[in-house]
Amino acid sequence: MLYENLEVWKRSRALAIQVYQTLSHCRDFGFKDQITRSALSVPSNIAEGCERMSGKERRRFLDIAKGSIGEFKTQADIGIAVGFIPDEIGKRWLAEASELSKMLKGLIRSVKD
Structure with a gap:
């Protein structure tokens, strides 16, 4: 499974890039660090999972990516509420994060042992 061919990887990569670019001037370094790390974690864990040999390991990393997208959604919601992220x-x-979560759920279900 080549992660570069997966639509979920391409879209999560694009989202991470948007987050970095949009928040490059954010002065709250704690917030910026946390949300960029959660966004970056999604495509990174998809890639790492796809490079694993066993289905069990693959699913584990895809599960981590799914958790990271949930973390990102919470941080984005708070960022909007406090004015760090334009509405x-x-x-x-x-x-996009909701769509990625659904895509990851489907991908996780498709992974065989």
């Missing part, structure tokens, strides 16, 4: 951008991120 329109934040709503797009939340919608």
Whole structure:
């Protein structure tokens, strides 16, 4: 399974890039560090899982990616509420994160032992 061919990896990578670019000037370094790390974790764990040899290991890393997208959604929601993330951008991120979560759920179910 080549992760570079997976739509969920491509889209989560694009989301992580958007997060880094949008928040590059955010002065709350704790918030910026946390949300960029959760966004970066999604495509990174998809890639790591796809490089694993066993289905059990693959699922484990995909589960971590799914957890990271949930973490990202919470941080984006809070970032919108406190004014770190513009409403329109934040709503797009939340919608994309929900779609990525569904895609990961399907991918996890498809992984065989």
